[in-house]
Structure formats: C-alpha cells, structure tokens
Amino acid sequence: MASAGSASAAGLSVGVPTAAAFTDPLGTAAPVDTTGGAVSVTALGSWQLRVRGTDGGRLRSTGAGLCANGSALLGNPLGFWASGSGVTSPGSSQSPLTLSGTSQVMASGNVGGLVALAVTVGVIYRYVPSSQDQLPAGCPYSLTATIDLSA
Amino acid sequence: MHARKFLVVAAAAAAVAAALPSAASAQDQAVTGTTIGSTLALGVPVAATFGANLGPTDTVDSTGGVVAVTAVGSWVMRVSGTNGGKLAAAVGAACTGSTGVLNNALHVFSSATLGNFTAAGTSVSPVTLSATAAQVASGTGSNTVTLGYRHRPSSSDQFTPACPYSLTSTIALAAS
Numbered sequence: 265m266a267s268a269g270s271a272s273a274a275g276l277s278v279g280v281p282t283a284a285a286f287t288d289p290l291g292t293a294a295p296v297d298t299t300g301g302a303v304s305v306t307a308l309g310s311w312q313l314r315v316r317g318t319d320g321g322r323l324r325s326t327g328a329g330l331c332a333n334g335s336a337l338l339g340n341p342l343g344f345w346a347s348g349s350g351v352t353s354p355g356s357s358q359s360p361l362t363l364s365g366t367s368q369v370m371a372s373g374n375v376g377g378l379v380a381l382a383v384t385v386g387v388i389y390r391y392v393p394s395s396q397d398q399l400p401a402g403c404p405y406s407l408t409a410t411i412d413l414s415a
Numbered sequence: 416m417h418a419r420k421f422l423v424v425a426a427a428a429a430a431v432a433a434a435l436p437s438a439a440s441a442q443d444q445a446v447t448g449t450t451i452g453s454t455l456a457l458g459v460p461v462a463a464t465f466g467a468n469l470g471p472t473d474t475v476d477s478t479g480g481v482v483a484v485t486a487v488g489s490w491v492m493r494v495s496g497t498n499g500g501k502l503a504a505a506v507g508a509a510c511t512g513s514t515g516v517l518n519n520a521l522h523v524f525s526s527a528t529l530g531n532f533t534a535a536g537t538s539v540s541p542v543t544l545s546a547t548a549a550q551v552a553s554g555t556g557s558n559t560v561t562l563g564y565r566h567r568p569s570s571s572d573q574f575t576p577a578c579p580y581s582l583t584s585t586i587a588l589a590a591s
Contacts, residue, residue: 278440286448292485292557293454301444323448333489333531333555334450342446389446398531398556399450401488406447413440 275380276311278413279304284389290323290405292393297357301387303411307373308380314367314412315344315387321363323391323405331403338405339394346371347386360390367412387411451487457588458483463564469502469580471572476538477564482586489555491591493548494523494562494584500544502566502580510578517580518569520544525552528559541565548587562586 284301305311318324321341325331343360346353353371355361361368375381389409463480467473484490497503500520504510522541525534532554536542542549544564552560564584 276440278442281442281444283445283447285446289451290448291451291454291487296448298446298448301446303442303444317446323446335531335556387444391448395557396529398529398554398558399487400555401450401453403450404447405450406445409444409446411442411444 275306275308276413276415277306278313278411279306281387281409281411284387284409286389286391290391290393290399292397292399295390295392297391298387298389301389303385303387304382305373305385305413306380306382307375307413307415308377310374310415311372311383312369312414313346313371313385314414315363315370315409316365316367316412317342317363317410318365318408320365321407323407325400325403325405331400333398334400334403335396335398338391339396340392342407343390343392344370344409345388347388348384350375350383351385357388357390363389363409367410370411453488453590454486455488455490455588455590456485457586458485460562460586463562463584465564465566469566469568469574471568471570471574474565474567480562480564482560482562484554484558484560484588486555486557486588489591490553491550491589492525492552492560493587493589494542494544494551495546495548495587496521496544496584497546497582499546500582500584502582505579505581510575512573513575513578514571514573517566518571519567521582522565522567523551523584524563524565526561526563527552527554529557531555532558532560538563538565544584548585553591 281303284298345355463477
C-alpha cells in the first residue's frame with residue numbers, strides 16, 4: 265500500500281494553456297476581465313500552480329501604428345485568480361491577487377486515489393485602469409504569463 | 416483473494432505514474448486585449464485666478480486653471496472667451512472710473528502632467544484668447560491639463576483700486 269502511494273504521488277503534467285483574452289475592450293472607466301484562459305493539470309496526489317508575468321505583470325503595446333502615441337506599458341499590474349472543480353485559489357473575483365514578475369501560487373489541488381486525473385483550471389485576469397494610462401484607440405496590449413506546475 | 420486484487424491496482428497506478436513526468440514543468444499563456452475605439456470626457460475646470468493684482472506696469476499670469484481630460488484616443492482642446500477674450504470690470508462703486516473692458520485680450524497657454532501632449536500655446540508663445548475657439552492643446556489619452564491666462568496691460572487701461580475683473584472661457588474637447 266505504501267509502495268503504490270509513493271509512486272503515484274510523483275506523477276504531474278501540465279497542458280498547453282489556452283489564451284486569455286479581454287473580450288470587453290480596455291478603457292478608462294471600468295475594470296475588465298479575461299475569458300477563455302485555462303490550463304489542464306494531470307496529477308496524482310497534491311499539485312500546485314504558480315504564475316508570473318512579463319513586464320512585472322503589466323500589459324504592453326507594440327508602441328507602433330495605432331499605439332504610437334499611447335502608454336507602451338500600462339500602469340497597473342493585472343489581477344488574477346483561478347477557478348475549477350477541485351481547485352483551490354488564494355485569489356478570487358472579489359479579492360484578486362496581483363500578477364508580478366515573481367512566481368506566486370495561483371491554484372492548488374489534490375487528486376486522491378490510485379489513478380491520475382486531469383483537472384481543468386480556469387485562469388482569469390483583470391485589468392484595472394490607472395489614471396496614468398494613456399490609451400490610444402484600437403491599440404492591442406498583451407503579456408505572457410508563465411504557469412509552473414509542481415507537486 | 417483480497418490481497419491479490421490490491422497488488423494489481425498498485426501495479427496499474429505505478430504504471431500511470433511512470434508515464435507522467437515527475438519534475439515540475441512550465442507553460443506560457445498569452446493574455447491579450449485591445450482598447451476601445453474612442454472616448455472623451457472633460458472634467459469641470461478649476462477656476463483660474465490672477466494671484467498678483469492687475470496693474471498698468473507688469474504682465475501677470477493666472478494660477479489654477481486645471482482641467483481633467485479622460486480619453487481613449489487622440490483629442491484637441493480649444494478655448495474661447497467672453498468679451499473677445501478681454502477682462503470686464505464688475506459692476507459696483509469700486510470700479511467707477513475703471514475701464515469697463517480692458518483693451519488687450521488675454522493670452523492663454525497650456526501644460527500637462529503626462530506625456531503624449533502638445534501645447535499649441537506655451538508660456539513663451541501664448542495664444543491670443545478671442546470669441547472664436549482656438550486650439551491650445553492636443554494629446555492622446557487621459558491627462559491633466561493646466562491652462563494659464565496672461566494679462567498684458569494696455570496704455571489705454573484705466574484702473575481704480577480693488578476693482579474685480581473677470582471673463583468666462585469655454586473649453587471644448589474634440590476627438591482628432
């Protein structure tokens with residue numbers, strides 16, 4: 265029994281995340297949340313997802329074309345939290361965590377039993393406008409979040 | 416019998432575990448968004464006041480005159496003034512004998528707290544205020560703009576002591 269448990273706890277795999285997109289446009293008036301962001305974790309035993317973002321968790325534009333005269337880097341880092349069945353997140357929509365360049369725990373879980381299971385973790389990011397943001401019209405902004413999985 | 420079943424399950428679990436990487440792994444996720452097409456809002460301007468007294472010898476500049484611009488996209492700010500941009504005396508005993516409407520129109524210039532801003536009128540080269548809206552600034556995105564007004568005395572102005580002068584300027588903001 266001890267032999268079976270010990271072998272299964274080491275199994276971990278993370279899938280390629282689906283992109284998270286702000287379906288409502290970024291503006292000056294109100295926060296907006298992403299949709300579509302998810303990552304699949306296959307695990308047996310306890311697992312933990314951590315996340316960090318480029319540019320200290322701030323959205324960046326190309327600075328060219330439509331974006332030429334605006335803020336290249338927005339003022340506020342994104343907020344984030346995770347959701348899903350069997351998923352525990354220290355952040356929530358009421359109290360998001362703040363994305364940064366340092367990895368921090370986004371979600372955790374524990375797959376019991378003797379067979380590895382896939383768990384889908386929804387990832388939501390929130391943009392909160394800053395009074396320092398100078399937004400050009402129709403300008404795309406993006407960042408890359410790196411999601412780490414560990415036991 | 417019971418013990419044999421358990422061994423089979425244990426072997427299956429170990430096989431699944433062996434098929435999964437045991438070390439931590441990382442994947443990148445794209446987070447993307449696009450700004451809205453365009454939006455513009457102008458806050459209520461703070462009054463501009465000549466802190467130094469108006470007189471026949473020196474030019475004086477106003478203080479205050481702050482106006483908030485909330486915008487996505489590019490914009491142009493234009494300003495016009497009552498009485499052709501000239502200060503008018505208040506009605507009252509203190510102004511009896513003082514010039515009713517001063518002879519020189521005020522000059523106006525702009526500055527801002529953030530970049531992505533261009534002043535059409537500067538303190539070195541201000542714009543002359545008139546009844547026709549004239550561009551004093553342009554920019555992209557939100558900003559806090561300060562409009563300064565300058566009074567330059569005319570030799571034809573006649574002042575009585577403590578006579579209040581004022582005008583109303585109208586600030587217009589438009590997308591560009």
